[in-house]
Every structure is written in structure tokens, then in C-alpha cells.
Amino acid sequence: MAVAEAEATRAAPRSETKGALAHRIAQFPIHFLLAFIALLWLIPAAGLFVTSILPKEVSGSTGWWHVFSKPSQVTWANYDSIFHNSAITHALWVTLLVRTGATFLPILIASPAGYALAWIDFPGRDYVFVTIVGLMVVPIQMALIPMFSLYNKLNLFDTIPGLILFHTAFALPFAIFLLRNFFAGIPRDLMEAARIDGATEWRLFFKVVLPLGLPAIAALAIFQVLFVWNDFLIGFTLAQDNVPIAPALAGQLRQFSANLDIIAPASFFSAVIPMTIFALFQRYFVQGLLAGSVK
Amino acid sequence: MASTSVRAEFPQPGVAPPAPKPASRIRSLGLPMSFLAPALVLLGVWILYPAIATVIRSLFDDQGNQFVWFDNYDRMFSDSIIYKAIRNNVIWILVAPIMVTALGLSFAVLVERISWASFFKIILFMPLAISLFAVGVIWRIMYQQDPDQGAINAGVKVVHDAFKSTGVLPRAQPSSNALTPQFKLKQPLSAGGVALLGLTGISPGDVPAGAKQAVKPASASGAISGVVWRDFSPGGGKPGVVEKAELGIPGVTVAVSKNGKTVGTTKTADDGTFKVSGASGGGYEVQVAPATFAQPYGGVNWLSAKLVTPAIIAAFLWTSVGFAMVIIGAGLSAISRDVLEAARTDGATEFQVFRRVTVPLLMPVLTVVFVTQMIGVLKVFDLIYAIAPGSVQNDATTLAFEMWKRSFSGQNRFGFGAAIATFLMILFIPFLIYQVRSQRRAN
Numbered sequence: 030m031a032v033a034e035a036e037a038t039r040a041a042p043r044s045e046t047k048g049a050l051a052h053r054i055a056q057f058p059i060h061f062l063l064a065f066i067a068l069l070w071l072i073p074a075a076g077l078f079v080t081s082i083l084p085k086e087v088s089g090s091t092g093w094w095h096v097f098s099k100p101s102q103v104t105w106a107n108y109d110s111i112f113h114n115s116a117i118t119h120a121l122w123v124t125l126l127v128r129t130g131a132t133f134l135p136i137l138i139a140s141p142a143g144y145a146l147a148w149i150d151f152p153g154r155d156y157v158f159v160t161i162v163g164l165m166v167v168p169i170q171m172a173l174i175p176m177f178s179l180y181n182k183l184n185l186f187d188t189i190p191g192l193i194l195f196h197t198a199f200a201l202p203f204a205i206f207l208l209r210n211f212f213a214g215i216p217r218d219l220m221e222a223a224r225i226d227g228a229t230e231w232r233l234f235f236k237v238v239l240p241l242g243l244p245a246i247a248a249l250a251i252f253q254v255l256f257v258w259n260d261f262l263i264g265f266t267l268a269q270d271n272v273p274i275a276p277a278l279a280g281q282l283r284q285f286s287a288n289l290d291i292i293a294p295a296s297f298f299s300a301v302i303p304m305t306i307f308a309l310f311q312r313y314f315v316q317g318l319l320a321g322s323v324k
Numbered sequence: 325m326a327s328t329s330v331r332a333e334f335p336q337p338g339v340a341p342p343a344p345k346p347a348s349r350i351r352s353l354g355l356p357m358s359f360l361a362p363a364l365v366l367l368g369v370w371i372l373y374p375a376i377a378t379v380i381r382s383l384f385d386d387q388g389n390q391f392v393w394f395d396n397y398d399r400m401f402s403d404s405i406i407y408k409a410i411r412n413n414v415i416w417i418l419v420a421p422i423m424v425t426a427l428g429l430s431f432a433v434l435v436e437r438i439s440w441a442s443f444f445k446i447i448l449f450m451p452l453a454i455s456l457f458a459v460g461v462i463w464r465i466m467y468q469q470d471p472d473q474g475a476i477n478a479g480v481k482v483v484h485d486a487f488k489s490t491g492v493l494p495r496a497q498p499s500s501n502a503l504t505p506q507f508k509l510k511q512p513l514s515a516g517g518v519a520l521l522g523l524t525g526i527s528p529g530d531v532p533a534g535a536k537q538a539v540k541p542a543s544a545s546g547a548i549s550g551v552v553w554r555d556f557s558p559g560g561g562k563p564g565v566v567e568k569a570e571l572g573i574p575g576v577t578v579a580v581s582k583n584g585k586t587v588g589t590t591k592t593a594d595d596g597t598f599k600v601s602g603a604s605g606g607g608y609e610v611q612v613a614p615a616t617f618a619q620p621y622g623g624v625n626w627l628s629a630k631l632v633t634p635a636i637i638a639a640f641l642w643t644s645v646g647f648a649m650v651i652i653g654a655g656l657s658a659i660s661r662d663v664l665e666a667a668r669t670d671g672a673t674e675f676q677v678f679r680r681v682t683v684p685l686l687m688p689v690l691t692v693v694f695v696t697q698m699i700g701v702l703k704v705f706d707l708i709y710a711i712a713p714g715s716v717q718n719d720a721t722t723l724a725f726e727m728w729k730r731s732f733s734g735q736n737r738f739g740f741g742a743a744i745a746t747f748l749m750i751l752f753i754p755f756l757i758y759q760v761r762s763q764r765r766a767n
Contacts, residue, residue: 059437066431067447073642074451076475077462092473093465138362145359152353157360162763164371166756168703170727170745172370174738175377177731198370201363206763230355259455261706266732275457275706282710285464286473293465296458307453311446315650 077300081107081293088289107294117295120277123189124258124299127273130193132253135200136246142201143208144234148220158209164202172199173266180267187268195267196257204249211245212238247313251306255314258303274299375749382742396743405718406744409726412633413702413751416722420637420644421697425690427641428648432656433678435649445653448646456643460710463639467626467711477623484621493573494619497525499555500564507612514606516543519550521612522564523573526554531571536595538572547601548608552576552592572596577613589613627712629719636711636720640704648693655689656682699755702748723748 079093082103087095096102111117145151146158176195177186185191215238223233239246265276278295281288307314357364385392400406431448435441451459468474471481499522502510509519518541531554538553555561557569572595579589580600587608588600626635659682667677683690705724712720721729723744731741 056437059434063431063434063438063444067444070447070451070642070646072475073462073466074454076465077458080465090473092468092475092478094475094478138366141359142363145356149356149359151356154356157364159760159763161363161367163756163760164367166699166752166759167371167375168724168745168748168752170703170705170724171378171749172374173728174381174731174742174745175374176370179374194366195370198366201367202371205363210766230359234359255453259457259706261455261457261709262728266728275455278457278461279709282464283714285713286468289465292461296461300454300458303455304450304453307450308446311449315654 074300077293077297080289081297083107083290085287085290088293089286107290108298111291111294111298114291116277117274117291120272120274121299123192123264123268123271124273126189127192127196127264128254128257130189131196131200131257132250134193134197135204135253136249138197139201139204139208139249140239140242140246141234142205143212144230144238146205146209147212147215148233148238149230158205161202161205165206167202169199169262173262177266185267187271189271191267192264192271192273195263196260199263200253200256203252207249208242208245212242215241244313244316247310248316251310251314254306255303258299378742378745378749381738382746384739384742386737386739388738392739396739397747399740400743400747405721406723406726408718409721409723412720413722415633416637416701416704417698419634420640420701421694423637423641424644424648424697425652425694427645428652428693429683429686429690431645431649432653433682435653436656445646445650448649450646451643452647454643456704456706457710459639459643460707463635463642464627464711467635469623469625469627471621471623474623474626476626480624481621488618488621493523493526493530493576493616495525495527495530496523496617498522499524502564506614507617509610512606513548513608513610515547515603515608516545517548517608518543519548519578519610520564520566521550521552521578521610522555522566523552523612524554524556524563526556526573532573532575534594535571535574537568538566538570539595539597540566541597541599544599544601546603547599548580548603548610549597549599550578550610551596552578552598552612553596576616579611579613581609581611582607627716629716632712632716632720636704636707639707639711640701644697644700648697651693652686652689655686659685695755695758699752702751723751 076093079096080088082105083093083096084102084104084106087102146154146161172195180186180191185194219237220233223237228236260273261275261279264273265279268276274295278292281292285292381388382396383391383393385395431444435444438444454462466475469477471477498505498507503521504510507521507523509521513519520540535554538551540551541549543549551566551572553566553570553572555563555565555570557567561567561570572592574592574594574596576592576596576598577589578592578598578600580587580603588602590598590600592598625631663685664677664681667681672680702722703724704722705728708717708720708722708725717725717729727741727744727748729735730737730744
């Protein structure tokens with residue numbers, strides 16, 4: 030009996046490892062498939078990077094993967110020359126200014142609006158909020174023609190404030206929607222207690238709602254950084270000399286292969302910054318995405 | 325004190341918090357307006373005003389001087405490029421959202437089973453951080469037609485060449501009229517005959533490695549022998565004669581046939597000579613096999629009129645699937661494990677669990693992803709601009725793109741552009757109603 034028991038206890042873990050092994054083998058095709066998909070997703074971006082570090086004569090005539098057989102071709106000269114190209118550096122500077130402005134301004138404007146829509150009672154509040162939710166869907170194309178002539182009249186065309194204001198306006202519906210729903214989740218008792226203590230609405234907003242709302246504000250900031258950086262249409266249409274990086278590169282597309290030594294490094298460099306921000310603050314971004322789009 | 329311990333949480337996916345019941349007394353509008361005014365001004369001036377102005381503008385001519393009723397719409401619906409744009413919009417709407425959702429769902433389900441899930445998610449999510457314009461540049465590089473430049477065609481070429489190889493001499497020509505244009509010796513040979521198959525039009529770089537001075541082989545009894553060589557020497561040389569400094573071409577397939585039946589095929593040696601034995605009598609025809617001259621694979625023209633829209637959609641999938649996967653994955657983790665386990669205990673297969681339990685429970689999340697993608701697809705502009713070369717822009721166009729092109733690319737047809745924008749806005753109205761309704765329901 031004792032022997033049988035001992036054998037049984039010894040056998041049990043063995044069969045378990047066997048099961049785990051079988052399980053692992055069964056999982057193998059999934060690992061393989063997902064590794065293949067991950068590779069498929071990496072190759073295009075890797076291609077842009079490798080193209081960006083090849084000399085013009087090479088990148089214009091042969092595929093970037095040939096570099097693996099001739100690694101000596103690699104050069105940083107393209108980056109050196111785009112950073113000495115005043116059109117590109119100016120565009121990067123404009124991008125930075127517009128991005129900073131269009132990240133802070135929507136937060137500054139949307140947070141009090143979100144607070145009012147969540148916690149201050151006034152007639153027609155729900156209609157205002159529903160209208161703002163509806164505006165989330167309006168495409169930029171709908172605003173371009175009238176704003177183009179208005180910008181020309183107001184001397185906002187081709188100016189950095191003009192671009193920031195346009196971005197801010199189109200960011201507001203989503204920003205207000207996200208913040209209002211987040212602020213509305215703050216425990217009611219807490220708000221009532223502060224009100225009974227005699228706090229004004231502005232005081233409540235600054236002392237209670239803003240600190241508690243920080244995660245949502247952080248998510249919104251990251252959204253804005255990525256979306257404003259992403260923009261092409263607004264800068265392309267409403268600016269001429271003070272254009273952000275993507276519209277600045279548009280003219281180079283005509284001679285695509287011949288201009289790869291400018292297009293590739295500038296595109297890659299412009300992607301690195303949002304990718305880094307994204308990688309650092311990924312958690313907030315995903316949370317915000319979930320709060321904002323999953324209802 | 326107590327307030328510091330209270331933390332606000334992001335709402336759970338699937339439930340938005342209801343608006344707290346407002347305090348009973350109605351305050352004057354002054355206070356809420358002090359919070360809302362900047363937002364309302366910006367929304368009013370930058371979105372509401374131009375949206376209405378665009379609708380009105382669409383009833384005026386391109387210069388904006390004359391009221392023309394629906395002339396712009398009339399012109400729009402008789403414009404063949406607008407038809408292409410609408411057709412492409414339909415393709416986008418039918419293909420892209422469903423593929424993004426389906427791929428996002430499959431990846432979200434599969435990735436739950438691996439230990440490196442977060443790594444996989446970051447890789448697939450990363451393209452979302454790249455601007456669509458840069459994504460366009462990335463894919464334009466991928467889609468280059470020459471298989472030596474475009475990575476996709478390089479991949480296609482590997483598969484293609486596995487079945488059909490490129491010839492040794494893609495561009496050669498017969499050197500004399502002893503050969504037909506099909507590289508067949510005009511005079512049939514008898515056993516012991518020697519075939520001289522001279523070729524020209526071969527650049528020095530195309531001569532296969534290891535080629536040696538061509539040699540005219542001696543006649544061999546009971547065999548057909550011969551030589552395939554580059555019938556050209558630096559001084560010119562005499563066509564049809566093997567001379568000094570003329571190289572034999574190795575590796576060429578030579579076919580010997582009689583009465584239309586192949587007697588034997590062989591490959592030439594380094595000096596270009598070949599020999600097919602077992603010949604008797606006459607009537608042997610000698611030909612350099614056509615495979616020798618097969619053209620190298622030229623690659624698929626992805627950015628041609630027919631393929632450009634699918635090509636741009638593929639690039640769109642690359643940027644969007646990660647987003648769908650993350651959202652659906654969050655919905656997936658909110659599903660109770662017990663429900664899935666119960667189904668498994670009842671004997672359901674993994675696929676049945678997926679179809680009958682997981683997917684129905686995920687429906688709200690899948691709908692959100694699907695609708696978000698539909699809205700995104702209708703707005704696509706940068707990708708088309710960056711990927712489609714100028715020559716096929718009209719084949720890749722969509723309404724959002726055409727609106728910009730007619731108004732701003734130097735055409736200045738603002739009345740026409742406003743009509744396109746208004747039509748586009750009408751397409752967005754179902755989504756607008758959906759958004760408003762789902763927010764109302766949440767409240």
C-alpha cells in the first residue's frame with residue numbers, strides 16, 4: 030500500500046508535467062502564428078527606418094533590406110542634412126508649438142466645461158451636452174471652406190494661433206465628453222459635503238474635481254499629442270509657410286524615390302516623438318481610450 | 325482627510341456612469357456660463373458656424389456671387405470622378421471596418437493564450453502613434469513595384485521564382501540568321517553534327533559567372549554536339565564563328581528533338597559546349613530552350629488604378645487593428661471566467677464557446693469598434709494623399725479627398741467642394757444619431 034501510495038504521489042506530478050508539455054506543444058502553432066503577425070507588423074516601420082539611414086543613391090534604387098548584406102552603407106548623413114534644412118527644422122518647430130498649444134488649450138477649456146455639464150444644474154444642460162456629443166462626428170471637411178475665408182479675413186491664415194485654435198475646437202467635443210463622464214463618476218457625497226462646507230463651484234472645481242480628474246486629463250493630453258501630431262489636413266489647408274512637418278513633406282512626394290533621403294528621415298523622426306510619448310504613457314492612453322470609446 | 329482617500333476610477337467598459345441628479349434649485353445661467361463660455365465660443369465659431377455656412381455655400385456658385393440652387397449637386401452627380409469617389413467610399417465602408425473588427429477580435433482572443441501578450445500588443449498598437457502621413461510614406465516604400473525596391477514584391481518574387489525561374493539570359497538575341505527568332509537552328513542536323521548557337525545582345529554583366537573561352541566541339545559519332553556562346557568579341561568578330569575572346573555561356577538548357585519529339589535536353593558546360601548522345605540518322609532539330617530567355621519577374625503594380633484602393637486599405641488595417649485589438653481585449657477581460665468555464669464544462673468546444681458565448685457577450689464592444697472605424701474610414705485623407713501617386717489619384721479618391729481637391733489644390737471650386745462636404749455630412753448623420761442615442765441611453 031505504502032509503495033503504491035508513494036508511486037501514486039510520484040506519478041502525479043509526472044503526468045502533470047506531461048500535460049503541461051502537451052499543452053505547450055498544442056500552443057506552438059499559436060505562438061508561431063502570432064510571432065509571424067508581429068513580424069509582419071514590424072517590417073514596414075523597420076523599412077522606413079532603414080531607408081532613412083541609407084544614402085540617396087542607394088535608397089532610390091535598391092530595397093532597404095539589401096543593407097543587411099552591405100551594412101557599410103549605413104549613414105546618418107540624411108539626418109544631418111534634414112537638421113540643416115531650414116524648411117524642415119522650421120516645420121518641426123511649428124509642429125512643436127502647435128502641438129503644445131493644442132494639447133494644453135483643449136484641457137484648459139474642456140475641464141471647466143466638463144465640470145459644469147456634470148455638476149452644475151442649469152436649464153437645457155442635457156441638450157448642450159448631447160449637442161456636443163453630436164459634434165464629435167462632424168468631419169473637418171465640413172469646416173474647411175468657410176474657415177479658410179474667415180482666416181483670410183481675420184489674418185489667422187498661416188499663423189500658429191490659427192492652427193492651434195482650429196485643432197482645439199475640433200478636439201473639444203471629445204475632450205468635454207471624456208472629462209464630463211469622468212467627473213460625473215466622482216462620488217456624490219464628497220461633492221455634497223464640500224458644498225455644505227460652503228465651497229464655491231470654482232473652488233470645488235479646483236480643489237476637488239481637478240485633482241481627482243488627473244488620470245482622465247493625462248489620457249486626454251496624450252490623445253491630443255498624438256492626434257495633433259497626426260494632423261495633415263488642417264496644416265495643409267490653413268497654412269502656407271508656417272506648416273507642420275507632414276504638410277511640409279507633401280511637396281516632396283511628387284518625386285518619391287528621388288526624395289527618399291528627405292522624406293524617410295523626416296517621416297521617421299516625426300514618428301519617433303509620438304511613439305516615445307506613447308510608449309512611456311501607454312497605460313493612461315489605453316485607459317482613456319477605453320473610457321472614451323467604450324460605452 | 326477623507327477626501328484624500330477617495331479616488332475616481334475610469335468607468336468600466338460597457339457602463340458609463342449616470343449623471344448625478346442635479347441639485348434641486350435652478351441657478352442663474354451666469355455661473356454655468358462662466359465655466360462653459362470659452363468652449364461654446366470655440367465650438368460655435370469653429371464647428372457650428374462653418375458647418376451651416378458650408379451648407380449655404382453649396383447653393384452658391386464657385387466664386388460665391390450667385391445663388392444657383394442645387395446646380396452644384398447636379399454637377400456633382402454627373403461627374404465621373406465623384407462616382408469613383410462614391411464607389412471607393414462604398415468599398416472602404418464595406419471592407420475596412422469589418423476587417424479591422426474581425427482581425428482585432430481574432431488577435432485579442434489568440435493573444436490571451438500567450439505569455440508575451442503585452443509585447444505583442446505594443447507592436448500592433450505602435451502604428452497608431454505614427455501619423456497617417458508617415459504611415460503613407462511607409463507603405464509607399466513597401467509598395468514600390470520593382471521587386472528589388474519594394475519589400476512586398478520582393479516577397480512575391482520569392483514565391484513566384486519558386487515556381488518559375490528567371491532565365492540565364494533574359495535579353496539575348498540570335499547572332500546570325502542561322503537561328504530562328506525562337507533560337508532554333510534552321511538546318512536540322514544528322515548524328516555527329518555540330519550545332520553553332522551564337523547569341524548577341526548580352527551585356528558583359530549578364531554573362532553567367534564561370535564562363536570560359538568558347539570552344540567549337542569536335543564532331544562526335546552517334547551524338548549531337550555543339551556550343552552556345554556570346555558571339556561577340558571586343559573588335560566585333562564574325563557572326564556565326566567561334567573566335568578568340570568570345571565566351572561560352574554555361575548553364576543554358578539546349579533541347580534536341582526529332583519529328584517534334586524531344587530526344588534529350590542538356591545544360592551547357594563552362595565553355596558553352598554540350599552533347600546529346602544516342603542520335604542516329606538525320607532530322608535532329610536543336611533549340612536553345614525558351615526558359616533561358618525568361619524575363620525576370622517584374623512585380624505587381626500595387627499602385628495601379630485597379631489595386632490602389634485595396635493597397636491603401638491594407639495600410640489602414642496596419643494602423644487600426646491594434647486599436648481594435650486593445651479595446652476588444654479589454655471587453656474580453658471583463659467577461660466572467662465562470663461563464664466560459666460553465667460552457668466548457670457543458671462540453672462545448674473552444675470554437676463553440678467563442679461563437680455562442682464570447683462573441684454575443686462582446687457585441688456592445690464590437691459595435692463600438694465597428695462604428696468608430698466606419699466614422700474613421702469616411703474621413704480618410706492623408707493616407708490617400710501620401711500613398712497614391714498623382715497619376716492614380718483619381719482612382720484612389722474618396723469624397724473626403726475629393727472635397728479637399730476640388731476646393732484647395734488650386735482648383736478653388738468652393739461651391740462644388742461645399743456640395744461634396746454637405747453630401748459627406750449627410751452620410752455622417754446616422755453615426756451622429758447613434759452617438760447621441762448611446763449617450764442618452766448611458767444617462
